[in-house]
Amino acid sequence: MKRIRSVVRGVGSYLPRRKLTNQDLEKLVDTSHDWIVQRTGIEARHIADDDETTSVLGIKAAEAALADAGLRAEDIDLVICATSTPDYTFPSTATMIQTGIGMTHGAAFDLQAVCTGFVYAVATADKFLQSGSHKRALVVGAETFSRILDWNDRTTCVLFGDGAGAIVLEAQEGEGTSSDRGVLTSHLRSDGRYRDKLYVDGGPGSTKTTGVLKMEGREVFKFAVGMVADVVQDAFKATGTSPEELKWFVPHQANKRIITASADKLGIAPEKVVITVNRHGNTSAASIPLALDTARKDGRIRDGDLVMIEAIGGGFTWGSALIRW
Structure with missing residues:
Protein backbone atom coordinates (compact mmCIF):
# COMPACT_ATOMS: atom_id res chain seq x y z
CA MET A 1 0.00 0.00 0.00
CA GLU A 175 5.32 2.06 -2.14
CA GLY A 176 5.07 1.30 1.57
CA THR A 177 7.99 -1.14 1.60
CA SER A 178 11.48 -1.07 3.13
CA SER A 179 12.82 -0.24 -0.33
CA ASP A 180 11.22 3.22 -0.17
CA ARG A 181 13.45 6.24 0.21
CA GLY A 182 12.95 8.20 3.41
CA VAL A 183 12.29 7.59 7.09
CA LEU A 184 11.06 4.00 7.30
CA THR A 185 10.45 3.84 11.05
CA SER A 186 11.34 5.58 14.32
CA HIS A 187 11.25 4.42 17.93
CA LEU A 188 11.52 6.70 20.96
CA ARG A 189 11.89 5.96 24.67
CA SER A 190 12.49 7.79 27.95
CA ASP A 191 12.80 6.99 31.65
CA GLY A 192 12.98 9.94 34.03
CA ARG A 193 14.15 7.84 36.97
CA TYR A 194 17.73 8.27 35.78
CA ARG A 195 17.82 12.07 35.94
CA ASP A 196 20.72 12.17 38.41
CA LYS A 197 23.03 10.23 36.09
CA LEU A 198 23.29 13.08 33.58
CA TYR A 199 21.80 16.53 34.13
CA VAL A 200 22.42 20.26 34.44
CA ASP A 201 22.14 21.57 38.01
CA GLY A 202 20.23 24.73 37.18
CA GLY A 203 17.29 26.22 35.33
CA PRO A 204 14.97 29.26 35.34
CA GLY A 205 12.21 27.38 37.19
CA SER A 206 14.46 26.02 39.94
CA THR A 207 17.72 27.81 40.66
CA LYS A 208 17.11 30.79 38.36
CA THR A 209 20.54 30.10 36.90
CA THR A 210 21.83 28.26 33.85
CA GLY A 211 23.76 25.68 35.88
CA VAL A 212 26.51 23.33 34.74
CA LEU A 213 26.57 19.78 33.47
CA LYS A 214 26.88 16.91 35.97
CA MET A 215 27.48 13.31 34.97
CA GLU A 216 28.15 9.88 36.46
CA GLY A 217 30.34 8.62 33.65
CA ARG A 218 30.44 4.90 34.47
CA GLU A 219 26.67 4.75 34.93
CA VAL A 220 26.02 6.59 31.68
CA PHE A 221 28.32 4.20 29.83
CA LYS A 222 26.52 1.17 31.23
CA PHE A 223 23.06 2.45 30.37
CA ALA A 224 24.09 3.80 26.96
CA VAL A 225 25.28 0.39 25.79
CA GLY A 226 22.36 -1.47 27.33
CA MET A 227 19.45 0.79 26.45
CA VAL A 228 19.94 1.46 22.76
CA ALA A 229 19.55 -2.18 21.79
CA ASP A 230 15.76 -2.23 22.09
CA VAL A 231 15.06 0.73 19.80
CA VAL A 232 17.50 -0.48 17.14
CA GLN A 233 16.12 -4.02 17.22
CA ASP A 234 12.58 -2.62 17.09
CA ALA A 235 13.52 -0.70 13.94
CA PHE A 236 14.78 -3.85 12.22
CA LYS A 237 11.68 -5.76 13.32
CA ALA A 238 9.27 -3.06 12.13
CA THR A 239 10.82 -2.96 8.66
CA GLY A 240 11.75 -6.61 8.22
CA THR A 241 15.39 -5.66 7.78
CA SER A 242 18.54 -6.86 9.54
CA PRO A 243 21.99 -5.61 10.61
CA GLU A 244 23.44 -7.35 7.56
CA GLU A 245 21.30 -5.18 5.25
CA LEU A 246 22.35 -1.99 7.02
CA LYS A 247 24.81 0.10 5.05
CA TRP A 248 25.68 2.67 7.71
CA PHE A 249 25.21 2.93 11.47
CA VAL A 250 25.36 6.59 12.55
CA PRO A 251 25.05 6.75 16.34
CA HIS A 252 25.22 9.70 18.69
CA GLN A 253 28.89 10.64 18.95
CA ALA A 254 29.39 10.60 22.72
CA ASN A 255 32.32 8.29 23.28
CA LYS A 256 34.13 5.92 20.92
CA ARG A 257 34.01 3.08 23.45
CA ILE A 258 30.22 3.43 23.75
CA ILE A 259 29.86 3.49 19.97
CA THR A 260 31.96 0.37 19.35
CA ALA A 261 30.43 -1.55 22.27
CA SER A 262 26.90 -0.73 21.07
CA ALA A 263 27.64 -1.77 17.49
CA ASP A 264 29.20 -5.03 18.70
CA LYS A 265 26.18 -5.81 20.87
CA LEU A 266 23.84 -5.17 17.95
CA GLY A 267 25.85 -7.31 15.53
CA ILE A 268 26.77 -4.37 13.31
CA ALA A 269 30.11 -4.74 11.54
CA PRO A 270 32.76 -2.15 12.53
CA GLU A 271 33.24 -1.02 8.93
CA LYS A 272 29.60 0.11 8.83
CA VAL A 273 29.96 2.49 11.79
CA VAL A 274 30.40 6.22 11.15
CA ILE A 275 32.63 7.80 13.81
CA THR A 276 33.35 11.52 14.02
CA VAL A 277 33.66 11.93 17.81
CA ASN A 278 37.44 12.06 17.44
CA ARG A 279 37.15 15.37 15.57
CA HIS A 280 34.03 16.93 17.07
CA GLY A 281 33.70 15.60 20.61
CA ASN A 282 30.20 15.13 22.00
CA THR A 283 28.03 17.84 20.42
CA SER A 284 24.78 16.46 21.89
CA ALA A 285 21.83 16.98 19.50
CA ALA A 286 24.19 18.19 16.78
CA SER A 287 26.35 15.06 16.70
CA ILE A 288 24.24 12.85 14.42
CA PRO A 289 23.61 15.45 11.68
CA LEU A 290 27.29 16.44 11.83
CA ALA A 291 28.22 12.79 11.30
CA LEU A 292 25.63 12.40 8.53
CA ASP A 293 27.00 15.42 6.70
CA THR A 294 30.57 14.19 7.07
CA ALA A 295 29.73 10.74 5.70
CA ARG A 296 27.63 12.17 2.88
CA LYS A 297 30.28 14.67 1.83
CA ASP A 298 33.11 12.13 1.82
CA GLY A 299 31.09 9.75 -0.35
CA ARG A 300 30.26 7.03 2.16
CA ILE A 301 26.50 7.62 2.37
CA ARG A 302 24.94 7.33 -1.09
CA ASP A 303 21.41 7.40 -2.44
CA GLY A 304 19.63 4.15 -1.66
CA ASP A 305 21.77 3.31 1.38
CA LEU A 306 20.02 2.00 4.49
CA VAL A 307 21.11 4.22 7.40
CA MET A 308 20.38 3.77 11.11
CA ILE A 309 20.62 6.73 13.47
CA GLU A 310 20.38 6.25 17.23
CA ALA A 311 21.14 8.12 20.43
CA ILE A 312 20.80 8.18 24.19
CA GLY A 313 20.71 11.36 26.24
CA GLY A 314 20.04 12.80 29.68
CA GLY A 315 16.74 11.96 31.23
CA PHE A 316 17.32 9.24 30.13
CA THR A 317 15.96 9.55 26.60
CA TRP A 318 16.87 7.26 23.73
CA GLY A 319 15.66 6.48 20.24
CA SER A 320 16.35 5.31 16.70
CA ALA A 321 15.28 6.04 13.15
CA LEU A 322 15.90 3.88 10.10
CA ILE A 323 16.29 5.89 6.91
CA ARG A 324 16.64 4.85 3.27
CA TRP A 325 18.81 7.67 1.87
Whole structure:
Protein backbone atom coordinates (compact mmCIF):
# COMPACT_ATOMS: atom_id res chain seq x y z
CA MET A 1 0.00 0.00 0.00
CA LYS A 2 1.39 3.40 -0.97
CA ARG A 3 2.29 5.80 1.85
CA ILE A 4 3.97 9.14 2.42
CA ARG A 5 7.65 8.97 3.30
CA SER A 6 9.91 11.74 4.62
CA VAL A 7 12.79 11.73 2.15
CA VAL A 8 16.15 13.38 2.87
CA ARG A 9 16.64 16.09 0.27
CA GLY A 10 19.74 17.74 1.71
CA VAL A 11 22.17 17.78 4.61
CA GLY A 12 24.53 20.42 5.98
CA SER A 13 26.60 21.31 9.03
CA TYR A 14 28.66 24.03 10.65
CA LEU A 15 31.45 24.07 13.23
CA PRO A 16 32.66 27.09 15.21
CA ARG A 17 35.87 28.76 14.13
CA ARG A 18 37.85 27.87 17.25
CA LYS A 19 39.33 24.38 17.53
CA LEU A 20 40.33 23.09 20.98
CA THR A 21 42.71 20.13 20.95
CA ASN A 22 43.56 17.78 23.78
CA GLN A 23 46.95 19.46 23.95
CA ASP A 24 45.17 22.79 24.52
CA LEU A 25 43.17 21.20 27.35
CA GLU A 26 46.37 19.99 28.99
CA LYS A 27 47.10 23.66 29.71
CA LEU A 28 43.67 24.23 31.31
CA VAL A 29 43.02 21.18 33.50
CA ASP A 30 44.90 18.21 34.93
CA THR A 31 44.54 15.85 31.97
CA SER A 32 46.50 14.47 29.04
CA HIS A 33 45.95 13.71 25.38
CA ASP A 34 46.58 10.00 25.95
CA TRP A 35 44.14 9.83 28.87
CA ILE A 36 41.35 11.49 26.86
CA VAL A 37 41.90 9.38 23.74
CA GLN A 38 42.11 6.13 25.68
CA ARG A 39 38.83 6.72 27.49
CA THR A 40 36.80 8.59 24.88
CA GLY A 41 38.47 8.52 21.46
CA ILE A 42 38.25 12.33 21.34
CA GLU A 43 41.21 14.26 19.95
CA ALA A 44 39.69 17.72 19.38
CA ARG A 45 36.45 19.68 19.56
CA HIS A 46 35.21 23.10 18.41
CA ILE A 47 34.25 25.84 20.88
CA ALA A 48 31.93 28.71 19.99
CA ASP A 49 33.07 32.29 20.41
CA ASP A 50 30.78 34.76 22.17
CA ASP A 51 29.26 35.88 18.86
CA GLU A 52 28.59 32.27 17.78
CA THR A 53 25.32 31.52 19.54
CA THR A 54 23.34 28.34 19.06
CA SER A 55 21.07 30.04 16.53
CA VAL A 56 24.06 31.36 14.57
CA LEU A 57 25.44 27.82 14.28
CA GLY A 58 21.97 26.51 13.41
CA ILE A 59 21.46 29.12 10.68
CA LYS A 60 24.77 28.21 9.03
CA ALA A 61 23.92 24.50 9.07
CA ALA A 62 20.40 25.17 7.80
CA GLU A 63 21.69 27.28 4.91
CA ALA A 64 24.13 24.51 3.98
CA ALA A 65 21.35 21.90 4.04
CA LEU A 66 19.09 24.07 1.87
CA ALA A 67 21.90 24.60 -0.63
CA ASP A 68 22.58 20.87 -0.73
CA ALA A 69 18.87 20.26 -1.37
CA GLY A 70 18.70 22.93 -4.07
CA LEU A 71 15.88 24.63 -2.16
CA ARG A 72 15.15 28.07 -0.72
CA ALA A 73 13.59 29.22 2.53
CA GLU A 74 10.21 29.68 0.86
CA ASP A 75 10.18 25.96 0.03
CA ILE A 76 10.19 25.02 3.75
CA ASP A 77 7.06 25.10 5.91
CA LEU A 78 8.35 23.58 9.16
CA VAL A 79 11.50 24.17 11.23
CA ILE A 80 12.33 22.00 14.24
CA CYS A 81 15.47 22.73 16.24
CA ALA A 82 16.75 20.12 18.69
CA THR A 83 18.81 21.85 21.36
CA SER A 84 19.50 21.91 25.09
CA THR A 85 21.41 25.20 24.86
CA PRO A 86 18.98 27.74 23.37
CA ASP A 87 20.00 31.36 22.90
CA TYR A 88 17.20 32.45 25.23
CA THR A 89 14.63 30.89 27.53
CA PHE A 90 12.26 32.18 24.85
CA PRO A 91 11.70 32.79 21.98
CA SER A 92 12.70 29.43 20.57
CA THR A 93 15.98 29.03 18.74
CA ALA A 94 13.98 27.56 15.85
CA THR A 95 12.21 30.89 15.28
CA MET A 96 15.57 32.63 15.19
CA ILE A 97 16.83 30.12 12.62
CA GLN A 98 13.59 30.66 10.70
CA THR A 99 14.26 34.41 10.60
CA GLY A 100 17.94 33.89 9.86
CA ILE A 101 17.26 31.95 6.67
CA GLY A 102 14.66 34.51 5.54
CA MET A 103 11.55 32.40 6.21
CA THR A 104 8.42 34.27 7.33
CA HIS A 105 5.75 31.59 6.99
CA GLY A 106 5.08 28.12 8.35
CA ALA A 107 5.86 26.93 11.89
CA ALA A 108 9.03 26.71 13.97
CA PHE A 109 9.66 25.28 17.42
CA ASP A 110 12.38 23.79 19.62
CA LEU A 111 12.53 20.23 20.88
CA GLN A 112 14.52 19.22 23.96
CA ALA A 113 15.61 15.61 24.45
CA VAL A 114 19.29 16.35 25.09
CA CYS A 115 21.58 14.08 23.03
CA THR A 116 18.60 12.19 21.60
CA GLY A 117 17.10 15.47 20.43
CA PHE A 118 17.89 15.07 16.75
CA VAL A 119 16.33 11.59 16.60
CA TYR A 120 13.24 12.93 18.38
CA ALA A 121 13.12 15.85 15.94
CA VAL A 122 13.38 13.59 12.88
CA ALA A 123 10.57 11.40 14.26
CA THR A 124 8.43 14.46 14.97
CA ALA A 125 8.99 16.03 11.55
CA ASP A 126 8.20 12.68 9.95
CA LYS A 127 4.81 12.63 11.66
CA PHE A 128 4.01 16.14 10.41
CA LEU A 129 4.94 15.23 6.84
CA GLN A 130 3.09 11.90 6.91
CA SER A 131 -0.07 13.66 8.10
CA GLY A 132 -0.11 15.87 5.02
CA SER A 133 -0.13 19.09 7.06
CA HIS A 134 3.37 20.07 5.86
CA LYS A 135 5.45 19.41 2.77
CA ARG A 136 9.08 20.10 3.70
CA ALA A 137 10.78 20.24 7.09
CA LEU A 138 14.13 21.65 8.12
CA VAL A 139 15.39 19.58 11.06
CA VAL A 140 18.31 21.15 12.92
CA GLY A 141 20.47 19.95 15.78
CA ALA A 142 22.47 22.83 17.26
CA GLU A 143 24.38 23.12 20.53
CA THR A 144 26.80 25.33 22.45
CA PHE A 145 27.49 22.93 25.30
CA SER A 146 30.67 24.84 26.15
CA ARG A 147 28.37 27.39 27.84
CA ILE A 148 27.15 24.85 30.43
CA LEU A 149 30.42 23.12 31.30
CA ASP A 150 32.45 23.40 34.47
CA TRP A 151 35.87 24.02 32.93
CA ASN A 152 37.52 22.94 36.19
CA ASP A 153 35.94 19.48 36.00
CA ARG A 154 38.29 17.39 33.90
CA THR A 155 35.84 14.46 33.77
CA THR A 156 33.27 16.45 31.77
CA CYS A 157 34.91 19.45 30.09
CA VAL A 158 37.07 17.22 27.88
CA LEU A 159 34.02 15.45 26.41
CA PHE A 160 31.90 18.12 24.80
CA GLY A 161 32.05 20.47 21.84
CA ASP A 162 29.85 22.91 19.93
CA GLY A 163 28.37 22.63 16.45
CA ALA A 164 25.26 22.26 14.34
CA GLY A 165 23.88 20.00 11.63
CA ALA A 166 20.67 19.96 9.62
CA ILE A 167 18.69 17.93 7.13
CA VAL A 168 15.82 18.80 4.82
CA LEU A 169 12.99 16.26 4.75
CA GLU A 170 10.40 16.26 1.96
CA ALA A 171 7.09 14.39 1.83
CA GLN A 172 7.10 11.97 -1.11
CA GLU A 173 4.88 9.05 -1.99
CA GLY A 174 6.44 5.62 -1.53
CA GLU A 175 5.32 2.06 -2.14
CA GLY A 176 5.07 1.30 1.57
CA THR A 177 7.99 -1.14 1.60
CA SER A 178 11.48 -1.07 3.13
CA SER A 179 12.82 -0.24 -0.33
CA ASP A 180 11.22 3.22 -0.17
CA ARG A 181 13.45 6.24 0.21
CA GLY A 182 12.95 8.20 3.41
CA VAL A 183 12.29 7.59 7.09
CA LEU A 184 11.06 4.00 7.30
CA THR A 185 10.45 3.84 11.05
CA SER A 186 11.34 5.58 14.32
CA HIS A 187 11.25 4.42 17.93
CA LEU A 188 11.52 6.70 20.96
CA ARG A 189 11.89 5.96 24.67
CA SER A 190 12.49 7.79 27.95
CA ASP A 191 12.80 6.99 31.65
CA GLY A 192 12.98 9.94 34.03
CA ARG A 193 14.15 7.84 36.97
CA TYR A 194 17.73 8.27 35.78
CA ARG A 195 17.82 12.07 35.94
CA ASP A 196 20.72 12.17 38.41
CA LYS A 197 23.03 10.23 36.09
CA LEU A 198 23.29 13.08 33.58
CA TYR A 199 21.80 16.53 34.13
CA VAL A 200 22.42 20.26 34.44
CA ASP A 201 22.14 21.57 38.01
CA GLY A 202 20.23 24.73 37.18
CA GLY A 203 17.29 26.22 35.33
CA PRO A 204 14.97 29.26 35.34
CA GLY A 205 12.21 27.38 37.19
CA SER A 206 14.46 26.02 39.94
CA THR A 207 17.72 27.81 40.66
CA LYS A 208 17.11 30.79 38.36
CA THR A 209 20.54 30.10 36.90
CA THR A 210 21.83 28.26 33.85
CA GLY A 211 23.76 25.68 35.88
CA VAL A 212 26.51 23.33 34.74
CA LEU A 213 26.57 19.78 33.47
CA LYS A 214 26.88 16.91 35.97
CA MET A 215 27.48 13.31 34.97
CA GLU A 216 28.15 9.88 36.46
CA GLY A 217 30.34 8.62 33.65
CA ARG A 218 30.44 4.90 34.47
CA GLU A 219 26.67 4.75 34.93
CA VAL A 220 26.02 6.59 31.68
CA PHE A 221 28.32 4.20 29.83
CA LYS A 222 26.52 1.17 31.23
CA PHE A 223 23.06 2.45 30.37
CA ALA A 224 24.09 3.80 26.96
CA VAL A 225 25.28 0.39 25.79
CA GLY A 226 22.36 -1.47 27.33
CA MET A 227 19.45 0.79 26.45
CA VAL A 228 19.94 1.46 22.76
CA ALA A 229 19.55 -2.18 21.79
CA ASP A 230 15.76 -2.23 22.09
CA VAL A 231 15.06 0.73 19.80
CA VAL A 232 17.50 -0.48 17.14
CA GLN A 233 16.12 -4.02 17.22
CA ASP A 234 12.58 -2.62 17.09
CA ALA A 235 13.52 -0.70 13.94
CA PHE A 236 14.78 -3.85 12.22
CA LYS A 237 11.68 -5.76 13.32
CA ALA A 238 9.27 -3.06 12.13
CA THR A 239 10.82 -2.96 8.66
CA GLY A 240 11.75 -6.61 8.22
CA THR A 241 15.39 -5.66 7.78
CA SER A 242 18.54 -6.86 9.54
CA PRO A 243 21.99 -5.61 10.61
CA GLU A 244 23.44 -7.35 7.56
CA GLU A 245 21.30 -5.18 5.25
CA LEU A 246 22.35 -1.99 7.02
CA LYS A 247 24.81 0.10 5.05
CA TRP A 248 25.68 2.67 7.71
CA PHE A 249 25.21 2.93 11.47
CA VAL A 250 25.36 6.59 12.55
CA PRO A 251 25.05 6.75 16.34
CA HIS A 252 25.22 9.70 18.69
CA GLN A 253 28.89 10.64 18.95
CA ALA A 254 29.39 10.60 22.72
CA ASN A 255 32.32 8.29 23.28
CA LYS A 256 34.13 5.92 20.92
CA ARG A 257 34.01 3.08 23.45
CA ILE A 258 30.22 3.43 23.75
CA ILE A 259 29.86 3.49 19.97
CA THR A 260 31.96 0.37 19.35
CA ALA A 261 30.43 -1.55 22.27
CA SER A 262 26.90 -0.73 21.07
CA ALA A 263 27.64 -1.77 17.49
CA ASP A 264 29.20 -5.03 18.70
CA LYS A 265 26.18 -5.81 20.87
CA LEU A 266 23.84 -5.17 17.95
CA GLY A 267 25.85 -7.31 15.53
CA ILE A 268 26.77 -4.37 13.31
CA ALA A 269 30.11 -4.74 11.54
CA PRO A 270 32.76 -2.15 12.53
CA GLU A 271 33.24 -1.02 8.93
CA LYS A 272 29.60 0.11 8.83
CA VAL A 273 29.96 2.49 11.79
CA VAL A 274 30.40 6.22 11.15
CA ILE A 275 32.63 7.80 13.81
CA THR A 276 33.35 11.52 14.02
CA VAL A 277 33.66 11.93 17.81
CA ASN A 278 37.44 12.06 17.44
CA ARG A 279 37.15 15.37 15.57
CA HIS A 280 34.03 16.93 17.07
CA GLY A 281 33.70 15.60 20.61
CA ASN A 282 30.20 15.13 22.00
CA THR A 283 28.03 17.84 20.42
CA SER A 284 24.78 16.46 21.89
CA ALA A 285 21.83 16.98 19.50
CA ALA A 286 24.19 18.19 16.78
CA SER A 287 26.35 15.06 16.70
CA ILE A 288 24.24 12.85 14.42
CA PRO A 289 23.61 15.45 11.68
CA LEU A 290 27.29 16.44 11.83
CA ALA A 291 28.22 12.79 11.30
CA LEU A 292 25.63 12.40 8.53
CA ASP A 293 27.00 15.42 6.70
CA THR A 294 30.57 14.19 7.07
CA ALA A 295 29.73 10.74 5.70
CA ARG A 296 27.63 12.17 2.88
CA LYS A 297 30.28 14.67 1.83
CA ASP A 298 33.11 12.13 1.82
CA GLY A 299 31.09 9.75 -0.35
CA ARG A 300 30.26 7.03 2.16
CA ILE A 301 26.50 7.62 2.37
CA ARG A 302 24.94 7.33 -1.09
CA ASP A 303 21.41 7.40 -2.44
CA GLY A 304 19.63 4.15 -1.66
CA ASP A 305 21.77 3.31 1.38
CA LEU A 306 20.02 2.00 4.49
CA VAL A 307 21.11 4.22 7.40
CA MET A 308 20.38 3.77 11.11
CA ILE A 309 20.62 6.73 13.47
CA GLU A 310 20.38 6.25 17.23
CA ALA A 311 21.14 8.12 20.43
CA ILE A 312 20.80 8.18 24.19
CA GLY A 313 20.71 11.36 26.24
CA GLY A 314 20.04 12.80 29.68
CA GLY A 315 16.74 11.96 31.23
CA PHE A 316 17.32 9.24 30.13
CA THR A 317 15.96 9.55 26.60
CA TRP A 318 16.87 7.26 23.73
CA GLY A 319 15.66 6.48 20.24
CA SER A 320 16.35 5.31 16.70
CA ALA A 321 15.28 6.04 13.15
CA LEU A 322 15.90 3.88 10.10
CA ILE A 323 16.29 5.89 6.91
CA ARG A 324 16.64 4.85 3.27
CA TRP A 325 18.81 7.67 1.87
